Amino acid sequence: MLQAHGFEVVAAVESGSELTTSLRELEPDVAVVDVRLPPTHTDEGLQCALGARRRRPGLPVLVLSQHVEQLYARELLADGAGGVGYLLKDRVFDAEQFVDAVRRVTAWGTAMDPQVIQQLPARGAGADRPPARLTPRELEVLELMAQGRTNTAIAARLVVTERAIAKHTANILTKLGLEVSDDDNRRVLAVLAFLDHGR
Missing domain, CATH: 3.40.50.2300 (Response regulator)
Structure with missing residues (x-):
């Protein structure tokens, strides 16, 4: 193949x-x-x-x-x-x-x-929810981000503007406490923080 x-x-x-x-x-x-x-x-x-x-x-x-x-x-x-x-x-x-x-x-x-990510929001009641309190739309964006999709691809998938996705992405990174850094791939770190919550 x-x-x-x-x-x-x-x-x-x-x-x-x-x-x-x-x-x-x-x-x-x-x-x-x-x-x-x-x-x-x-x-x-x-x-x-x-x-x-x-x-x-x-x-x-x-x-x-x-x-x-x-x-x-x-x-x-x-x-x-x-x-x-x-x-x-x-x-x-x-x-x-x-x-x-x-x-x-x-x-x-x-x-x-997608099944790895889909299992996590289902656990999201009470104390198991991400401490950042991501909105349902932000969780959706993070799920697509975890699949490796770019902002352009996420925007197309959710039928919204790229600017809207950029705003959601910025909110996700801020809520997860991921500061701007030239050394780190913040999108990967956001996914890792989210997966860590599934423990």
Whole structure:
């Protein structure tokens, strides 16, 4: 599927050790990794990908999982850098959605599975709500932001102006206490703050 959409696949591996070796030796533009790999079949793929990102900061990684695990999403986003994605394996069957996620991650964006984000607002009663008290529209914008969408794409999706989305985004960042910084990807940090609330 990736080759059919113009990607060059430099390696396909079957174990954590092979993944670690390939990421180190081949230095790919992006790694698409299954969370569960032999020999442990637990979270070895994720741990190998995180280790590779520590050795090569910013290595774009798209992790595939059978089930929604918010911890995996938090671990991926923990360094505050872009170039990360977390999708359910079912998304691979939607070629357009899967390829779009790979491209966004390769371009140092973020691609989070909608089901990860959708689970969080449902918990939002009382003390479990984000302390910033995001409005329903701001939560909607943050959900789309977590999927790696730009302000232009979010505006098109919600059928509002880009200026309105810029205002919502600014409000979200302010409410989450994310000050202006040249060093941090504030959109990624906003998503991380939101995911952290799902603990």
